[in-house]
Amino acid sequence: MNPNALQKLGYGMYIIGSRKGDRLNGQVANTVFQITSEPPTVAVSINKKNLTNEFIKDSRVFTASVLRQATPLSFIGQFGFKSGRDIDKLKGINYKIGETKAPIILDNAVAYLEAEVTNDIDVGTHTIFIGKIVNAEIITEDECLTYEYYHQVKRGTTPKTAPSYIAEKKGGSN
Amino acid sequence: MNPNALQKLGYGMYIIGSRKGDRLNGQVANTVFQITSEPPTVAVSINKKNLTNEFIKDSRVFTASVLRQATPLSFIGQFGFKSGRDIDKLKGINYKIGETKAPIILDNAVAYLEAEVTNDIDVGTHTIFIGKIVNAEIITEDECLTYEYYHQVKRGTTPKTAPSYIAEKKGGSN
Numbered sequence: 443m444n445p446n447a448l449q450k451l452g453y454g455m456y457i458i459g460s461r462k463g464d465r466l467n468g469q470v471a472n473t474v475f476q477i478t479s480e481p482p483t484v485a486v487s488i489n490k491k492n493l494t495n496e497f498i499k500d501s502r503v504f505t506a507s508v509l510r511q512a513t514p515l516s517f518i519g520q521f522g523f524k525s526g527r528d529i530d531k532l533k534g535i536n537y538k539i540g541e542t543k544a545p546i547i548l549d550n551a552v553a554y555l556e557a558e559v560t561n562d563i564d565v566g567t568h569t570i571f572i573g574k575i576v577n578a579e580i581i582t583e584d585e586c587l588t589y590e591y592y593h594q595v596k597r598g599t600t601p602k603t604a605p606s607y608i609a610e611k612k613g614g615s616n
Numbered sequence: 617m618n619p620n621a622l623q624k625l626g627y628g629m630y631i632i633g634s635r636k637g638d639r640l641n642g643q644v645a646n647t648v649f650q651i652t653s654e655p656p657t658v659a660v661s662i663n664k665k666n667l668t669n670e671f672i673k674d675s676r677v678f679t680a681s682v683l684r685q686a687t688p689l690s691f692i693g694q695f696g697f698k699s700g701r702d703i704d705k706l707k708g709i710n711y712k713i714g715e716t717k718a719p720i721i722l723d724n725a726v727a728y729l730e731a732e733v734t735n736d737i738d739v740g741t742h743t744i745f746i747g748k749i750v751n752a753e754i755i756t757e758d759e760c761l762t763y764e765y766y767h768q769v770k771r772g773t774t775p776k777t778a779p780s781y782i783a784e785k786k787g788g789s790n
Contacts, residue, residue, distance in 0.1 A: 447752035448650055450682040450727040451658070452628025452762050475647045476622055477661045478741045479781045484625070485661075485744070487651045508624040553624040563737055565746060567652045570659070572739060578621035588626050588762060607653045 448606065453589035455513070457521050458486055459505040459537070459545040460497035466545045468531050469494045470522035472589045473605055474506045482575040484557055487568045489603035493526040498571050502559040503542035507551035510584040515596055517550055523601055541577050553580045568605055622780065627763035629687070631695050632660055633679040633711070633719040634671035640719045642705050643668045644696035646763045647779055648680045656749040658731055661742045663777035667700040672745050676733040677716035681725035684758040689770055691724055697775055715751050727754045742779055 453472040460467060473487040486504065488495045498504050509518075521531060537545045540556045547554075557573025589606070592598040600607050627646040634641060647661040660678065662669045672678050683692075695705060711719045714730045721728075731747025763780070766772040774781050 443749070443751055444753050445656060447682075447727040447729055447754045448656060448658075448749070450628070450754065450760055451648055451650060452626060452682075452760055453649065454624070454626025473649045473651065474625055475627065475649055475661070476625060476780045477647065477739050477744060478779055480741060482619060482622060483739060484622075487649070508621075508626075553621040555621055561737070561739070563735070563744075563746075565651050565657060565735070567654060570651060570737075570744075572737075575617075575622070577617055579618050580621045580624065586624055586626055586764065590760065605652055606650045 449593070453606070455509045455518070455587045455589055455592055457507045457509065457547040457551070458488065458494055459507070459547055460494050460501055460503060461544045462497040462500040465497070466532055467493050467497050467526035468521055468545060468547055469526070470518055477572065482578070483560070483572060484555065484575060485570050485572045487565070487570050487605045489568050489605070491603055495569055498559060499562065499569070501544065503544045503557065504559070504571060504573060505540055505542065505544045505546045505554060505556045507547040507554045509550050509587040510552045510582070511587045511591060512584065513550040513587050515598060518592070518598060548581070551581050552584050552586050554578070623767070629683045629692070629761045629763055629766055631681045631683065631721040631725070632662065632668055633681070633721055634668050634675055634677060635718045636671045636674040639671070640706055641667050641671050641700035642695055642719060642721055643700070644692055651746065657734070657746060658729065658749060659744050659746045661739070661744050661779050663742050663779070665777055669743055672733060673736065673743070675718065677718045677731065678733070678745060678747060679714055679716065679718045679720045679728060679730045681721040681728045683724050683761040684726045684756070685761045685765060686758065687724040687761050689772055692766070692772060722755070725755050726758050726760050728752070
């Protein structure tokens with residue numbers, strides 16, 4: 443078994459927004475995917491340790507902003523490697539409050555969607571939230587950021603709480 | 617709401633293999649994604665109308681072969697727009713029987729994985745199968761086919777049974 447084979451799976455990259463009452467938060471995720479077309483339904487996998495997981499469980503809503511290829515690493519770092527428990531992640535970020543009252547991140551976004559959670563599935567370290575889409579818009583026709591591009595071209599890294607984290611071997615060549 | 621916003625979600629493209637007793641089948645899918653890293657777990661969304669859905673429910677195993685960018689449309693057509701109820705989809709195809717005894721399609725594959733189903737979730741038209749990975753290998757370092765590339769460069773189309781199908785508007789310009 444070669445665990446690096448899993449890195450061949452293809453993903454986009456997203457900022458997931460949610461709220462708990464009036465508190466807002468967002469985080470990077472790569473596992474957003476449509477699961478049915480009628481009605482339009484999406485799923486997202488979020489680590490249980492993340493504040494966004496707690497917020498989605500509380501409010502039962504989330505947003506997903508599709509990132510463009512030109513998204514700076516610093517932007518991804520703010521949403522992917524820091525916790526909303528320590529900083530206000532939306533400080534200095536261009537966003538709007540959606541129909542779900544959750545924040546929709548607009549900086550570096552190609553498109554966005556909003557969803558109301560209809561089901562959540564405990565899968566060990568993560569929760570899969572399944573949501574009915576209540577709003578979706580395209581912002582620009584810029585090229586989307588793929589997970590592969592982020593790793594290969596941008597030399598981006600993956601936090602340990604991501605579903606796709608693979609422990610680096612000491613002295614490994616990968 | 618602009619349903620085309622959902623086309624901005626990023627995916628790879630895969631052939632999902634499964635079996636029912638000694639009967640083998642495979643189909644194209646775009647929604648394969650890792651959901652936890654410890655243990656390595658993947659999920660796949662398969663339409664209930666598809667023979668592969670019936671096979672996975674019966675055998676509780678599936679394989680996923682990650683397709684390379686150079687995959688011909690005719691190959692995708694064989695696995696994506698025809699049913700294993702009508703034809704033997706593996707006829708003339710290079711594959712091997714994996715540890716799960718399900719077929720692993722090798723033609724046009726960059727990498728593959730095998731999984732044992734631990735949970736399946738009814739999401740209306742589709743079933744999400746969650747599987748623990750029991751085998752995974754890289755075959756080549758060729759570039760992977762993305763769903764976006766398939767649509768934009770190859771001008772590929774999507775069958776009605778896909779989770780990501782969007783009905784074309786009559787006379788629409790998209």
